[in-house]
Amino acid sequence: MLFHVRMDVRIPHDLPSDAAAEIIAREKAYAQELQRSGKWRHIWRIAGQYANYSVFDVKDNAELHEVLSGLPLFKFMDIEVTPLLRHPSAIREDDS
Template identity: 60%
Template sequence: MLFQVQMDVRLPHDMPAEQAESLKKTERERAQALMRNGQWRHLWRVAGRYANVSVFDVSGAEELHQILSTLPLFPFMQIEVTALCRHPSSIREDDR
């Protein structure tokens, strides 16, 4: 199943810079591993915000929740999830 996930990150203003950088580095490594294995298909930055719009390809809502809840920045995110399905007019055969 495909899911669109919008993640808005809100780190505390008083978080030490070293801690924030460490979290961001660990998050980047985890996201790239998920992209390499095909679960995190697309990652798009939202211009002007510390936010992204992503597409995940997972077995269902439970797997998506498990992945999202283990992201290092999860405690600092506001997340919106939308289930997606292939549009009949799409010309891309790899959309499922």
């Protein structure tokens, strides 16, 4: 099942920089692991913002919640999720 996800990150200004750097490093490693597994299919940064648009390919809502809540930056994010369904006019067979 595909999901379009917008993530806006808001790290508190009073979080010590070394703690923020450690969380960001763990976030990058986890995100890259999910990309290698095929669960995090696409990620695009939104220019000028600490935010991204992503496409996840997971079994269901519960798995998406598990993946997103496992993000080290999760507690600092506003997340908007939109389920996606293949459009009947789509010509690419590998985008389902």
